[in-house]
Amino acid sequence: MASARIVTLAANTMREAIRSRVLYTLLFFAVVLIGTSVLLATLTYVEGHRILQSVGFAAIRLFGAAIAIFVGIGLIHREVERRTIYTILSKPISRAEFLLGKYLGLVATIWLQVAIMGLAFAAVSLLTGAPLNVQIGIALGLAAVELALVVAFATVFSSFTTPLLAALFTTGIYAIGHLSRDLRDFGANSESESIRLAAQILYRILxxxxxxxFTTQALHALPIPSNEAVLALVYGIGYSALLLLLGVVVFERRDFK
Amino acid sequence: MRRAAKEIVRVEGLVKDFRVGLGVRRKRVLEGISFCVREGEIFGFVGPNGAGKTTTLKVLMGLIRPSDGTARILGHDVRETEFRRHVGFLPENPYFYEFLTGREILGFYARLSGLAGRRIPERVEMLLDWVGLSHAADARLRTYSKGMLQRIGIAQALVHDPSVVFLDEPMSGLDPIGRKEIRDLILRLHGEGKTVFMNTHILSDVELVCDRVAIIVRGAIRYEGCIAEFLDAGELATDLVFGRLPASLAVSLEERFGPLRGQGGRLELRVPDKAVHEVLGLALSADAQVVSVTPHRASLESIFLSAVEGSAEAVAGKAS
Structure with missing residues (x-):
């Protein structure tokens, strides 16, 4: 069954990541940064808890993205380069199943990392008496969805180019992705109709x-409107699915020389 | 004699062009090749380096898309995937996930091949024993030697008990003991009724294990047929050794068949098969002493070389 094969590939991808040292190095630094946020918080008399949690939250998001990019960019390329793909595709597995299995395996690995970093964040918060609320949980969950989208970009780039280029493209997309609203706003304020239209189109594509x-809501215990959270979830899943579909189309045409 | 019946592999007019440079130019690697492999035979796909052997095998394994023509295994287009549960593949110099152990990698491939979960442990243990790797089952693959990797490669190709097995240069880089072990494994597969397709350029191995061969040179098939027929197709000759040979006869034989070679008071002459009776008659009537008559079969190597050289001459002819 296709689903069983995808699960087998995903589980193996997870096992590979868990047995690699790169991941632990990144995870170690993330947890250390979350821990040192306690020190940063002591430097101020006001809003110490907020500084502690801001640093911790930023560490989770940044290191999560770093893991997604650095592991994701070699995901497919490494299989081709090391020729491990030869024996796998000679089994009853379609290329689409292969791509999906690798992607899901990496997403599961990254979500596990986010969970570990989240636990470290919660432990530091509890130890220092910083407040924990449900918004923090929702915000972390949506950050995990964002990382799944970043992994989808890395997977697609990895399916047709080298790790270096895939790293450049994915990092670029990550940076642009956080600035695309500014692009839309810039276009909206423009007097030129064509610039407004171009900015709108770019915003829709990027x-x-x-x-x-939802960091602000999480750290200030502000309500997160459920429609916004659901919309972000649907957007993340839909965008990732489209990217993977594109990746499959490209991957299907490739020759493994 | 081994009998083969239905066609397991059928390749018709297969063409493969690769893009070169920026993708504007194209290089043709396979020039519309056709051949078939029949059930239960060991088929040798032979050719010099760069002839197109691995490209053909990769097309059959779905790793390279053909530019034109068709390739079918067990009646299925090679672009399909489900039929691959009946197909095993060992690539040249196989690479596996080094972070897994021998037992784990076989379990992984068994699950990918759709083997039922309860059957996997038993099948994995059986194969580890079969390829002589039970002692290294729990060692990571990064600690395996080349010969051990080749054997785990054969085990993964067989983990789902396929009916047809494709091997790409299975003996390359192995020491004589390793080569013999792999040869024995191939013969054992054949004994179990499996069809074996073997890419190789080691002709002695082909002569020892293959039933039929196809020779590919510069992307074109030069010969396809049974090993025996193939050898018979070469020019046959017979070596005659004389203990005593009258001078007049020696001169006339040398004029017709080339120089006599002398060794230890004996004279040796190679004559075409069809002239053996005539020369023997002449020798006996001239009271010559015939020491031995040895039919000389053309070796696979000499025929292979003439096929390669013939191709090179054809290319040179086209160029001029």
């Missing part, structure tokens, strides 16, 4: 990664 950012 990912809007800020739509997953």
């Amino acid at each position: 990912p809007d990664l800020e739509s997953f950012n």
Whole structure:
């Protein structure tokens, strides 16, 4: 069954990541940064808890993105380069199943990392008496959806180019994704109709990664409207699915020389 | 004699062009090749380096898309995937996930091949034993030697008990003991009724294990047929050794068949098969002493080389 094969590939991708040292190095630095936020918080007399949690939250999001990019960019390329793909595709597995299995395996790995970093964040908060609320949980969940989208970009780039180029493209998309709302606003304020239209089109095509950012609500215990959270979830899943579809189309045409 | 019946592999007019440079120019690697492999045979796909052997095999394994023509295995287009549960593949110099152990990698491939979960442990243990790797089952693959990787490669190709197995240069880079082990494994597969397709350029292995061969040179098939027929197709000759040979006869034989070679008071002459009776008659009537008559079969190597050289001459002819 296709689903069983996808699960087998995903589980193996997870096992590979878990047994690699790069991941632990990144995770170690993230947890250390979350821990040192306690020190940063002591430097101020006001809003110490907020500084602590801001640093912790930023560490989770940034290191999550770093893991997604650095592991994701070699995801497919490494299989081709090391020729491990030869024996896998000679089994009853379609290329689409292969791509999906690898993608889901990496997403599961990254979500596990986010969960570990989230636990470290919660532990530091509890130890220092900083407040924990449900918004923090929702915001972390949506940050995880954002990372799944970043992994989808890395997977697609990895399916047809080298890790270096894939890293450049994915990092570029990550940066642009956090600025695309500014682009839209810039276009909206323009007097030129063509600039307004171009900015609108670009905003529609490029990912809007800020739509997953609920850090302010989480740290200030402000309500997160359920429609916004659901919309972000649907947007993340839909965009990732479209990207993977594009990746499959490209991957199907490739020759493994 | 081994009998083969239905066609397991059928390749018709297969063409493969690769893009070169920026993708504007194209290089033709396969020039519309056709051949078939029949059930239960060991088929040798032979050719010099760069002839198109691995490209053909990769097309059959769905790793490279053909530019034109068709390739079918067990009646299915090679672009399909489900039929691959009946197909095993060992690539040249196989690479596997080094972070897995021998037992884990076989379990992984068994699950990918759709083997029922309860059957996997038993099948994996059986194959580890079969390829002689039970002692290294729990060692990571990064600690395996080349020969061990080749054997785990064969085990993964067989983990789902396929009916047809494709092997790309299975003996390359192995020491004589390793080569013999792989040869024995191939013969054992054949004994179990499996069809084996083997890419190789080691002709002695082909002569030892293959039933039929196809020779590919510069992307074109030069010969396809049974090994025995193939060898018979070469020019046959017979070596005659004389203990005593009258001078007048020696001169006339040398004029017709080339120089006599002398060794230890004996004279040796190679004559075409069809002239053996005539020369023997002449020798006996001239009271010569015939020491031995040895039919000389053309070796696979000499025929292979003439096929390659013939191709090179054809290319040179086209160029001029």
